[in-house]
Amino acid sequence: MDEHQGNKAQLLTRSRIFYSGLLLFLLLIPNAVFADACKETTMDLRASLEVSQGRGGIWGYMEKISDLRNDSMIGFQVDGKLQRIIVLFESQCAKLKKPSAQSFKKIESILGDARMIFNLRPGKISVKDIKAKIDSLHADLNKLIQELDS
Helix, strand or coil: CHHHHHHHHHHHHHHHHHHHHHHHHHHHHHHHHHHHHHHHHHHHHHHHHHHHHCCCHHHHHHHHCCCCHHHHHHHHHHHHHHHHHHHHHHHHHHCCCCCCHHHHHHHHHHHHHHHHHCCCCECCECHHHHHHHHHHHHHHHHHHHHHHHC
């Protein structure tokens, strides 16, 4: 009976090692896969930002329109906050608690809103309306930054 109990104990130990290894594997693989997805998503967000920044950013856009030049500091702040939301997203990717798909969609949407501002031309739309859209973007950025920071 001692030999039978020894074999049983050995089998139990091997089973524990096997299941512990399997559990570790199952816990680590999804994180590694998501880390790659997170990295690709961040690259997409950066590429989207570079489209507007390549045109001089919101600040550069406002500087080109004489009636908006006096308020162009808001454009400078918007450009910085656009960069900040991407950095916040990257920081979340580096943590154990990954950012949600909803966070990505919100960031992607706000970057789209920033790009759309470049399509607004004085004469087709009033300078007052352009300024209102930039102010709205600024407010949306402030709200999103608060969400991402919490």
